[in-house]
Amino acid sequence: MAQMHKGRRRFLGFLSTSLFTVIGLCLALPGLAYFGAPMRRKSATGEFRSDFVDAGPLVDLPVGQWQLRTVELAGQDGWEKTILRYAVWIHRESESADAITVLSSICPHLGCPVQWQAARAQFVCPCHHGTFDARGRTLAGPPPRGMDPLPFEIRSGRLWVLWNEFKTGSAERIPVCI
């Protein structure tokens, strides 16, 4: 009798295995799709997505010195609209309103906050000791590119900066969507 049913039993076994596999996939796939959802968002469109934001009055900028300013932009952080805050380094070369350099404080290596060291006249990243000269060009250490310059505008005596974050660890500047 067992002999007779062997084929049938194997077929049933195969069928059960398949059914349970299908059930398992039904359970797993939506879960994986939900978990992986952040990956499906298109990254790096190559455009600045944000608007110019206020970085404080121009008069407070000392000529010939690097100054750290905070910029704030409205953004969506998960479920809430929130203010995202970032720091930028600003340098005013002369009294002329356009002689200004704005650099992102984010190290192009791995994203640590770069610090200006006036004594050495260099930017230094405290994490892996990448150094940049007073114009933000790479001098030594791991950073694959210089510090990221940011576009700016002068509007009624205040400095407005177009913030963007760039992909770290890459030699090209690839903007990251905010």
Added chain:
Amino acid sequence: MSCRTDQSSPSGFWQERTRWSALKEQLFTAGAPSGSGWAAGLGWLLLFNILIEVVTGVLLALDYAPSSKTAWPSVRFIQQEAPLGAFIRALHYWGANCMIVLLLLHLVRAFIWGAYKRPREFIWMTGVLLMFCTLGLTHTGALLPWDQNAYWGTKVRLGIIGNTPGVGDYLRELVQGGTQIGNRTLTRFFTLHAFVLPAMLVSLVMILRYLLRLHGLTPPWWKSATDLRAQEEPFWPGRAYNRAVVLLVFLVGLGVLSFLVPAPLEGQADPTQLYEARPEWYFLFLFQLRKYFEGPYELVATFVLPLIAFHALFFWPFFDRHPQRDPWRRPVAMTLFSLGALALVGLTILAIAKEGRTLVAAAPMTPKPAPPVAPIAPAQTWELAGLYSANCVACHGVDGTGKEVRAKMPSIADFTSMAWQLGHSDQTIAELIQTGKPPLMPAFRDKLGHEQMLALVIYIRAFSIRSTSPGFAKTVEPSTLPVATTLQAPPAPLPTALVAKQPEKQIKPTVQPAPTPDETLKKTRLAAAHLFRRSCVSCHGTDGRGNEMRPIMPIIPEFTNRTWQEGRTTQQLTVSILDGKGTLMPAFRGKVTEQQAKDLAQYVQAFVPGRVTAAEAPPSDFEQRLREVKGEWYELQKQMQELSKPPRKP
């Protein structure tokens, strides 16, 4: 089997339903081969350690709220306010560190014993997975406090993940839950840390225990089979006693450590504050290794070598298949292993020795976990009142009640209210000043320095004292106030806390009646400028454009706009100043005289050039105001000192 003492009747209630004696036999009383003393105890310690982590973790989760706004405050609450919170958190933190140590020791022991040899290959592999699972737990757990260290450490780690060839960007966004570190990163890490990884860990432990049951503990290589059989002993009670002693010593040690050394909690994560991120001690070797690979070769240290190391470790049982277990007869395996261990230890030592910190101190605004009282640099008293007049008085009023504008800004705080004062910590007030509070309170980040904001906090605190102290007039009449003669000399350093006592530094300024205003001096443009600075600037801005407030007060006029100016006469402006306008412009009647209002109106009109000419101004009005303010503050300070006679807890 000699120790079998409990012979419950097989027909007992529980026995009949659960057959628990069979389970007991299986677990406790069956003879087990002699373990290798202390070394076998490591596994037990690890199990116990996992248990501690689970229990403390559940307790911490009771008060933890994973979001970028609540994570740090909730951890700070656990750390500073919840009873036993700091201890529980320290147990969790130090327990995790212990687990890394125990895992490493366990790995070393298993390797030396040859515990991965056939048929125990899978036990070794499960163990390796367990170790990486634990590393995953420490990494996800490190972000949860959302302090500076958590934020920047995670940022670097995610940066490294993002540089993985090919899939880096996707992997990073998957782990990060988006393109930025934020709310979804926290919830993801929390889910991994509290649900996914612990479930994996427990599953791995169960697999490991099952395989251990199947194959038995690896016996020491120096004992013969007969020796082993002779030493066979049931777990209960002899071996259990040994284990209990070890566990107790471990528990006491961990408890004392956690009691003495709290888990670190730095200031709340802030992407605008400079910070120096360093990996945990068990990853310092990778940190050091990275230094030897520059540019594109960096991937060797951050990706290639770790990947190779993982595979070498994981598949090791299949590389080294000779059944010999005596370490002295396995020269190649032991040499390789020793070299690996030496490299690890050496790199870690190098990393510690060569540590060159570039930031001298942590960022200035970083609130330290321990002292809730923010330190303040000595500020001069008149500076304080001046600060308040220049920035806050227009809305909050001279007396801090904000009653003049409450009708139009119902949500304005009453600084004299005890409920408000008790409901706001110094930290909160400082943050409110710094970042503002929509829709009406502007942010003073760009206008005021850190110390100035803290000084304002103290000034604001003083309102509660002023109003609750009986017999002290709410509004100080300048003419009746004692006024110090010299303005330049700083009277005394400010009290660092609200009720700091400084009896030895009691200020004894020479007092004299305030000088009567010189009737011959006309109210001039300078006086108007001062008035404007005091009362108007916080909304209308120094340049009169009102740009800062426009987002929340869309109808605020631009004084520099000629069309706007030409549509209004001086008289109309004066009325607006005295009686207020619309829903937001407060009435200044009572605060300024009609003449002052008129001067102000002319000052406002001067924003468009060529309308009003200003006369040269003598500085006396400004100085007089300073004297008033200083006197006011002196009186306030006296009140504070009186109040602090019965010393309150700072």
